[in-house]
Amino acid sequence: MTNVDVIIAGAGIWGSTLARRFAESGRKVLVLEKRRQVGGNVRCETDAETGIEIHSYGSHIFHTSLPEVWKFINRFTTFNGYQHKVLARYKGKTYFLPLGLTLVNSFFGVELTPAELPAFMADEAHSSAIFDAFFRGYTSKQWGRAPEEVDPSIIKRVPVRATYDVNYFNDYCQGIPLDGYNSIFEKLLDHSNITVRCDAGVRLENGAFKVDADDLPRVPLYYSGPVDALFDYRHGVLPWRTLKFETEKLDIADYQGTSVVNYTEAEVPYTRIHEFKHYHPELKDIMAKPKTIVMREYSAEWKLGDEPYYPIDTAQSRELLAAYKAEAEKIPNLILGGRLGAYKYFDMDKSIESALKIDIGE
Ligand SMILES: Cc1cc2nc3c(=O)[nH]c(=O)nc-3n(C[C@H](O)[C@H](O)[C@H](O)COP(=O)(O)OP(=O)(O)OC[C@H]3O[C@@H](n4cnc5c(N)ncnc54)[C@H](O)[C@@H]3O)c2cc1C
Structure with missing residues (x-):
């Protein structure tokens, strides 16, 4: 672990973008990821039997109006031109959102x-x-x-x-990566100046950063894990909403005719159903197969150990966040970022934008 100029903790879209920038500016980067695989919540799995790309942490559609972000991400993938539409099912009838x-x-x-x-x-x-x-x-x-x-x-x-426009997002750049989301991360992190270690959660112990029993080199560390976890929750736990997913493979070509349907009645226990094959209409063979994969999404109360999805903005959580930020400022060489480090919901483009804006001293 010698010869490292920068450490990035967390290989989501924020950390991977930053790693790439540092690597291209000639710095040696060590990327440490707690999970077994890189990609953070954008990570997908491909079903071996059907070839369908399953968005493991909920549907992800890339959309942006930020030209610098669009230019950056297009270096690592080509988008398929998919335009997102969301339908709503209410009392047995289906409607187009948004309002x-x-x-x-x-x-x-x-x-x-x-x-x-x-x-x-x-x-x-x-x-x-x-x-x-x-x-x-x-x-x-x-x-x-x-x-x-x-x-x-x-x-x-x-x-x-006041129009018939049913495009869910207002952004003029949209799509799903033709070669899948995971390949973005493979390409972003494929650089001779980048070393990636998975199963490598970073923690702070007596003012020193560690992975397992090893001390990390004392170089700038960009951390995109949960900020309260870093300080062992000493001021309390920042609250989140979590999601539970129920995935099912069905022996029909098409279940709902679209990628996402929201179920708006309180009596239906899930919030939406995702049907992933509709994100890749260009994959005609997969579309034609008499099988599909659907995922019901349930929103649930979060407790420590659950996956954090949506931060809960209250006066109390803002106060807690301020206390953790003040702690972080006392640690030399520590820079917080990403959705978990900042305790803020970011779309992918905003995550990339925030990583592109960091002054890396080029
Ligand atoms: C349900 C849902 C749907 C979404 N849909 C969309 C969408 O359609 N379009 C869109 O643009 N955005 C969408 N988003 C937002 C998108 O998921 C985020 O913008 C993106 O994941 C943020 O990337 P990140 O790198 O900040 O965080 P993450 O993806 O969470 O990455 C952080 C990484 O840090 C790792 N980590 C944590 N702790 C440590 C540690 N101690 N040491 C090392 N590694 C650590 C984690 O394992 C993770 O891999 C959605 C979000 C949710 C919740």
Whole structure:
């Protein structure tokens, strides 16, 4: 472990982007990853029988409007042009999200024009009906609150599209990597200046960073694991929501005709069903096979040991985070980042952007 200029703890998209930048600037980089494989939550598994790419930590669609991020990621993959659409199933009927002309017109059986939509939605009866059908139950499941606790005023903050555009994201660059998400990480980390070790969780002991019993070289360390874990939860545990996934292989070519359907009623225990083959419409052989893989997603209360997915923003969690940040500032050569280190939800493009913005002294 000698001859190392920089250590990156965590080989998710944030750590891998940073590792690549350091390597290309001539520095020797040691990447230490706690899990058995690199890729963080973007990691996928390919089902051997069907060839379907399963997004192990929930559906991931790359989307961005940041030109520098798009340029960077396209050095390591080519995207298939997939445009994300999300449907919502409510009381046995299927609707297109997000909230816009398509949803409102089909839900109320009307034919509003773009100019008529704002006034229609300003009517309390209409906005309440939409809120009850598509937001109340879903939000209560997502955040573990009773439906009556979900604040109806959130509907006022949900953007309404006065168009028939059902593209889920507003970003003009979108897609799924043609050769799969894992290959991005293989390429990002494939550099003569990068050494990767998996099964190598970094911890802090008496002011020194360690992996197993070994002391790490005292060089700058960029840490993208959970910030509270690094300090052994001494101020308390930062709260998260977790997800549970139930994956099933079915003997039919197509289960739901699209990649994601949200189930918006509180009575349906899962929040959405993912059907992964729809992310790769270009793979005609896989599409035609009489088999598909679906994954039901359940949102659940998180406890230590569960996978952390969504940080819970409260006054108390902000206070805890500030205490951990203050601790981190006292450790020389420690830089926190990524979604776990920053305790912040980032889409992949924002994670890359944050890693691209770090001053690495080129
Ligand atoms: C359900 C869900 C769906 C999402 N869908 C999308 C989407 O469609 N599009 C999109 O752009 N973004 C999506 N995201 C966001 C995306 O997952 C994140 O942007 C991305 O994973 C962040 O990368 P990261 O490197 O910061 O963190 P991570 O991917 O979490 O990587 C951190 C890595 O650090 C490792 N680690 C932890 N502790 C240690 C330690 N002590 N030592 C060494 N290694 C350690 C972890 O094992 C992990 O590999 C989604 C997120 C969720 C929760």
